[in-house]
Amino acid sequence: MVTMNFDEAESFCAGMTEAEDEAARELLERISGKWALAVLQVLGEARGPLRFSRVLERTGPVSQKVLTQTLRMLEREGFVTRTLYPEVPPRVEYELTELGLGLLREILPLWRWIVGKLPEIERNRQDKASDKAAAA
Amino acid sequence: MVTMNFDEAESFCAGMTEAEDEAARELLERISGKWALAVLQVLGEARGPLRFSRVLERTGPVSQKVLTQTLRMLEREGFVTRTLYPEVPPRVEYELTELGLGLLREILPLWRWIVGKLPEIERNRQDKASDKAAAA
Numbered sequence: 001m002v003t004m005n006f007d008e009a010e011s012f013c014a015g016m017t018e019a020e021d022e023a024a025r026e027l028l029e030r031i032s033g034k035w036a037l038a039v040l041q042v043l044g045e046a047r048g049p050l051r052f053s054r055v056l057e058r059t060g061p062v063s064q065k066v067l068t069q070t071l072r073m074l075e076r077e078g079f080v081t082r083t084l085y086p087e088v089p090p091r092v093e094y095e096l097t098e099l100g101l102g103l104l105r106e107i108l109p110l111w112r113w114i115v116g117k118l119p120e121i122e123r124n125r126q127d128k129a130s131d132k133a134a135a136a
Numbered sequence: 137m138v139t140m141n142f143d144e145a146e147s148f149c150a151g152m153t154e155a156e157d158e159a160a161r162e163l164l165e166r167i168s169g170k171w172a173l174a175v176l177q178v179l180g181e182a183r184g185p186l187r188f189s190r191v192l193e194r195t196g197p198v199s200q201k202v203l204t205q206t207l208r209m210l211e212r213e214g215f216v217t218r219t220l221y222p223e224v225p226p227r228v229e230y231e232l233t234e235l236g237l238g239l240l241r242e243i244l245p246l247w248r249w250i251v252g253k254l255p256e257i258e259r260n261r262q263d264k265a266s267d268k269a270a271a272a
Contacts, residue, residue, distance in 0.1 A: 020254060021251075024247060024250045027257065028168045028250060032168035034161070037161060075264070076260070077261070099253065099256060102249070106246045109242060111164070113242040114160045114163055114242075118159055118160065118163075121213050125212060
């Protein structure tokens with residue numbers, strides 16, 4: 001039995017409307033997609049603007065198309081800026097906004113917690129799998 | 137230009153292997169799916185075991201099938217326990233584990249930050265939409 005004090009239990013949705021709750025969940029879903037967080041990390045670590053090709057290089061095995069979609073989504077939400085320099089050939093640079101940096105800061109403790117708990121979660125999965133095998 | 141101190145920038149992936157980073161990202165993606173977080177909230181607010189029908193009632197407009205899949209995933213990861221009471225008819229109860237409560241606690245500050253920033257994010261979206269309209 002999990003013990004939880006009353007205030008904490010009450011506070012999960014305190015002061016949130018249904019619409020806010022829904023909008024927050026949708027946003028969390030978008031930024032938790034396969035590449036969004038990786039791109040935010042790359043831009044955070046760069047501590048300055050990066051060209052598309054650099055972002056692509058540092059993000060990992062993502063296709064150009066998916067990276068473009070991810071950057072557009074992040075730009076639309078206001079987490080990233082895109083600046084076009086009309087040179088020949090044109091140069092496009094991406095940079096984290098203050099909002100994007102704030103998001104990264106808020107995600108970091110959760111991220112660390114998850115990584116710390118991975119061994120426990122992995123054990124849980126294996127126990128479940130062996131329970132299943134024993135029952136079969 | 138966003139200012140970020142060196143330590144903070146370095147710390148995003150400090151001490152994480154590629155495999156951990158990948159596993160953490162996959163986990164975050166699963167728990168950020170449409171209903172997982174809502175179910176965790178419902179079980180957290182219940183402060184005790186809940187029957188399937190109660191979880192269904194309190195989670196919102198989710199189908200039985202999707203709720204079952206969500207609960208199975210949460211059970212597999214170790215965030216929720218499922219207890220079967222061999223009565224007639226059989227009773228099944230779900231409860232948050234310590235790990236599940238820990239996850240909820242870690243997500244809460246991020247959740248609140250997102251809700252607090254929703255008006256700013258909404259303004260960004262509208263600005264982008266009107267830029268587009270002006271350019272067309």
